[in-house]
Amino acid sequence: xxxxxxxxxxxxxxxxxxxxxxxxxxxxxxxxxxxxxxxxxxxxxxxxxxxxxxxxxxxxxxxxxxxxxxxxxxxxxxxxxxxxxxxxxxxxxxxxxxxxxxxxxxxxxxxxxxxxxxxxxxxxxxxxxxxxxxxxxxxxxxxxxxxxxxxxxxxxxxxxxxxxxxxxxxxxxxxxxxxxxxxxxxxxxxxxxxxxxxxxxxxxxxxxxxxxxxxxxxxxxxxxxxxxxxxxxxxxxxxxxxxxxxxxxxxxxxxxxxxxxxxxxxxxxxxxxxxxxxx
Amino acid sequence: xxxxxxxxxxxxxxxxxxxxxxxxxxxxxxxxxxxxxxxxxxxxxxxxxxxxxxxxxxxxxxxxxxxxxxxxxxxxxxxxxxxxxxxxxxxxxxxxxxxxxxxxxxxxxxxxxxxxxxxxxxxxxxxxxxxxxxxxxxxxxxxxxxxxxxxxxxxxxxxxxxxxxxxxxxxxxxxxxxxxxxxxxxxxxxxxxxxxxxxxxxxxxxxxxxxxxxxxxxxxxxxxxxxxxxxxxxxxxxxxxxxxxxxxxxxxxxxxxxxxxxxxxxxxxxxxxxxxxxxxxxxxxxxxxxxxxxxxxxxxxxxxxxxxxxxxxxxxxxxxxxxxxxxxxx
Numbered sequence: 001x002x003x004x005x006x007x008x009x010x011x012x013x014x015x016x017x018x019x020x021x022x023x024x025x026x027x028x029x030x031x032x033x034x035x036x037x038x039x040x041x042x043x044x045x046x047x048x049x050x051x052x053x054x055x056x057x058x059x060x061x062x063x064x065x066x067x068x069x070x071x072x073x074x075x076x077x078x079x080x081x082x083x084x085x086x087x088x089x090x091x092x093x094x095x096x097x098x099x100x101x102x103x104x105x106x107x108x109x110x111x112x113x114x115x116x117x118x119x120x121x122x123x124x125x126x127x128x129x130x131x132x133x134x135x136x137x138x139x140x141x142x143x144x145x146x147x148x149x150x151x152x153x154x155x156x157x158x159x160x161x162x163x164x165x166x167x168x169x170x171x172x173x174x175x176x177x178x179x180x181x182x183x184x185x186x187x188x189x190x191x192x193x194x195x196x197x198x199x200x201x202x203x204x205x206x207x208x209x210x211x212x213x214x215x216x217x218x219x220x221x222x223x224x225x226x227x228x229x230x231x232x233x234x235x236x237x238x239x240x241x242x243x244x245x246x247x248x249x250x251x252x253x254x255x256x257x258x259x260x261x262x263x264x265x266x267x268x269x270x271x272x273x274x275x276x277x278x279x
Numbered sequence: 280x281x282x283x284x285x286x287x288x289x290x291x292x293x294x295x296x297x298x299x300x301x302x303x304x305x306x307x308x309x310x311x312x313x314x315x316x317x318x319x320x321x322x323x324x325x326x327x328x329x330x331x332x333x334x335x336x337x338x339x340x341x342x343x344x345x346x347x348x349x350x351x352x353x354x355x356x357x358x359x360x361x362x363x364x365x366x367x368x369x370x371x372x373x374x375x376x377x378x379x380x381x382x383x384x385x386x387x388x389x390x391x392x393x394x395x396x397x398x399x400x401x402x403x404x405x406x407x408x409x410x411x412x413x414x415x416x417x418x419x420x421x422x423x424x425x426x427x428x429x430x431x432x433x434x435x436x437x438x439x440x441x442x443x444x445x446x447x448x449x450x451x452x453x454x455x456x457x458x459x460x461x462x463x464x465x466x467x468x469x470x471x472x473x474x475x476x477x478x479x480x481x482x483x484x485x486x487x488x489x490x491x492x493x494x495x496x497x498x499x500x501x502x503x504x505x506x507x508x509x510x511x512x513x514x515x516x517x518x519x520x521x522x523x524x525x526x527x528x529x530x531x532x533x534x535x536x537x538x539x540x541x542x543x544x545x546x547x548x549x550x551x552x553x554x555x556x557x558x559x560x561x562x563x564x565x566x567x568x569x570x571x572x573x574x575x576x577x578x579x580x581x582x583x584x585x586x587x588x589x590x591x592x593x594x595x596x597x598x599x600x601x602x603x604x605x606x607x608x609x
Contacts, residue, residue: 056473080479087477094470095606097463105460105467106478112460113480115488119455128460153606171478 005068007032007175007206008053008084013062015045015052022048024230025062030175035197035207037221037238039214041251045230046210047089050179054086055079067174081108085173089180089210091160093167095153099144102152102163103135104128106170135170142166143192158189165196169205176200178209182216194220214242226250283559290428292552299435299507301547302442303329303500308527308539309449310496315525316534317462318489319469321377324364324384325497325524330516331356332498334391337406337511338399346412350502357498361491369486384518392513405512413438413506435507442503446540449496454536465489466534526586532596541597549585553578 006029015023023045030036038046051057053064055076063072066084074082094102110131111117112124139148142162147155152163161181168176178197185193198220200207211217217224218238226234226241228250234241241247295301307329314320335356339349364383368376391400400406417437423430431439456462465485468475472482505511523546531542557574564570569577589596595604 054477056476076473076476077479077481080477085477085479088474092471092474092477094467094474096470096603097466101463102467105463108479110460110464113464115456115461115492118459118461119452121455121459124460151603151606167478 010064014060034222036223037217040227044227083174085171086177087164091164093152106167107131138166158185288555291555292548295551296544296548305446305540305543307500308524310493312539314493323377324380326520327384328494328497329501332501333511337409357495361494365487365490407510410509532599535598538598
């Protein structure tokens, strides 16, 4: 991989459910060290695209490479081991494990995870101690320090998001894919979570995240990719993308100003219905 | 008319609490606990592993092979059964494992019961005389051991020592595994498979390991029953036994290291105690609502009620962690 080559490149990725094409992405490249936001109205295919790339769903076509390695059609665990780690729209923690266990678990290449070695603690104890130190640091970093020994199932929705972030970071990804990291997070935690995400590129972690909230997107993203009806319709800086007519249309439907000029007396309800429909 | 001796009922209960049946249940339930308690695998045909263990050993010995070869055959049979059950089903949704395992257990029982295989499995009669060489190496001199009525002959004691030693060894293995990163990841898979996958865990391989290990313990348990009576029969391995083991594991505490043996001891104590009490109360008399043939069924009703009460007042089982059991996945 050359120094300025893309970290992730996907070409021609498609996924259809019956007759509906959920994803049809011609090309997407993610540069290392950036924070990329994937936006788009509900049903645009963002999460499906995520699922296909991370091996959680079968793609119908296309290929995608990560750090030059072909990850097309690889199972989810292999994608994660390659360095592409994802989170979920609704945080999925392991409720009956403690916060510390949740994070420790995510460490890659654990000797004690092999069944035979697991029987002999001296084979993995030292590594596990190092993992625990690192896990404790990450837990402090996301601000869950006081909750370290609590069961993850006792955390609030926002805290679960933080734990999921901590866990994903513990997995030492080069690309972290966050599916709506702000969903269901209260405003107080929101700011903390945003700050954490902006710190990630400094740690060598590139971020690709799905988000609805344009304020969040424009405050942290270097690059914004907008999807609608399965396709990528715009790529650029937040300001550029926000100014794109296609993006505004995808979110709001065709401009109401235009409609008014056609129907001076007000909006035609049928137009409103058709145009306002979500992709 | 009623000559109820609680003392003798208690002795009966205590005898069965440490006896071979409890030992058999304990070892098999340790295996089930790995599968269901730790890995969350719904194996509704766990009794099949005891069947292949028992028959694997018995057939080998019956064909003239030495006992130690028979034991290896039994253990390997359990391992192979676990792998064969797991490979096609563990990639599918959890319910498929449940359906396939209960079917396989029934199929195996019917197969060993069939008259066509009488030369090999003994059909409905089964195989006898298997434990001769096991009893031949019994170092315990002839006699009765114990206190008063609570005593065992040298053969029972020998089987109990071997059996409970295996239970202890199995518990050591589970204890080591449960506290290792392997055990941690297995619990995580039980909680949320997809999240475990997203962190690079090979969910399929780990579930397969858990299923196979549990199956090996099940096979060893099956061999203990053969050591005890010296014979094996298809009817030992009816599906109800699997569900008794579920009772035992839930009673003791799911996902705990010593829950299964504690559950087995308590289960047999209660069963035997009530059997004794009921037999003494009813004797050979026949009343309009009950007679001596009903005692067998009534003791299971008692156990059922006890388990319902337990789940209401102590959902974590006897040894489980209450806080853990009450954690809800919101």
